[in-house]
Amino acid sequence: MQIATWNVNSLAVRLPQLLDWLAERAPDIVALQELKLPDDRFPLEALRQAGYDAVWLGQKTYNGVALLVRAPGTLHEVQRHLPGQPDEQARLIAATVHPAGGGEPLRVVGVYVPNGQAPGSDKFAYKLRWLQSLRAWLAPQLQRHARLVLLGDFNITFDDRDVWDPEGLRETIHCTTAERTELQALLALGLHDALRLFDPPPGTFTWWDYRQLAFVKNRGLRIDHILISDALQPLARACQVERALRKRPQPSDHAPVVLTLAAT
DNA sequence: ATGACATAGGTGCTATGA
Numbered sequence: 210m211q212i213a214t215w216n217v218n219s220l221a222v223r224l225p226q227l228l229d230w231l232a233e234r235a236p237d238i239v240a241l242q243e244l245k246l247p248d249d250r251f252p253l254e255a256l257r258q259a260g261y262d263a264v265w266l267g268q269k270t271y272n273g274v275a276l277l278v279r280a281p282g283t284l285h286e287v288q289r290h291l292p293g294q295p296d297e298q299a300r301l302i303a304a305t306v307h308p309a310g311g312g313e314p315l316r317v318v319g320v321y322v323p324n325g326q327a328p329g330s331d332k333f334a335y336k337l338r339w340l341q342s343l344r345a346w347l348a349p350q351l352q353r354h355a356r357l358v359l360l361g362d363f364n365i366t367f368d369d370r371d372v373w374d375p376e377g378l379r380e381t382i383h384c385t386t387a388e389r390t391e392l393q394a395l396l397a398l399g400l401h402d403a404l405r406l407f408d409p410p411p412g413t414f415t416w417w418d419y420r421q422l423a424f425v426k427n428r429g430l431r432i433d434h435i436l437i438s439d440a441l442q443p444l445a446r447a448c449q450v451e452r453a454l455r456k457r458p459q460p461s462d463h464a465p466v467v468l469t470l471a472a473t
Numbered sequence: 474a475t476g477a478c479a480t481a482g483g484t485g486c487t488a489t490g491a
Contacts, residue, residue, distance in 0.1 A: 218480070222480070243480095243490085246481095270480085270482070270488085271481085271488090324490060324491060326491090364490095381491095383491065416491070418477085418478075420479090432491075459479090462478085462479075462491080
């Protein structure tokens with residue numbers, strides 16, 4: 210079974226690429242971020258024709274998240290937004306997924322963590338507050354759902370290995386100690402960084418700036434993550450960044466991350 | 474140097490991203 214996350218940077222623009230990729234790889238579960246469209250413009254029919262069901266939380270212009278499941282898989286107990294968190298920004302969607310191949314259900318939490326703009330800014334404070342709220346909500350979720358996947362665009366690097374120029378970007382946005390402390394606090398709840406379990410080669414990133422040939426020079430960051438609970442860790446078989454999608458015409462600036470889990 | 478690209482909204486430019 211394959212579980213993927215992809216920041217598409219506009220679902221309207223990237224829909225043809227998403228449909229191509231779903232047809233090629235047939236992931237069982239997909240979390241999408243940065244839909245950048247309101248709920249009534251979500252392309253449900255196109256996704257259904259591609260063999261996927263979906264739930265989504267849209268927003269005009271900014272943010273927006275969705276979960277897809279390959280038929281005949283199903284999505285239940287859908288939650289949009291962090292409960293009790295008044296927030297105009299569409300950044301979290303969770304569902305209990307019964308995957309296509311059968312086996313035990315999974316609790317899947319897709320997130321688009323705030324960017325944070327710059328340390329010390331109001332947006333940075335919002336990012337840290339949002340992460341604290343996520344953690345407070347996630348702790349009881351993990352008690353209830355032993356088989357849990359938290360995945361999406363975290364906008365945080367774990368450590369210097371996730372940064373193309375760690376010295377030059379020291380304590381800049383995505384690389385600050387404050388952000389990394391919040392990310393580690395999520396792991397401390399009983400989660401594991403799925404990609405790091407498989408000892409990826411140096412220079413494994415998920416995002417590259419559109420400018421200055423950053424992708425060609427592999428000047429990137431690893432900020433998109435799949436975190437899996439203790440119960441799922443022994444089932445992890447592979448985890449990879451789909452770098453090839455970043456090479457296609459009119460790409461998203463993010464590449465997908467794909468986790469392969471053994472059934473059951 | 475706060476730019477370079479890309480996207481949305483709207484129709485000239487600003488806001489935002491990472």
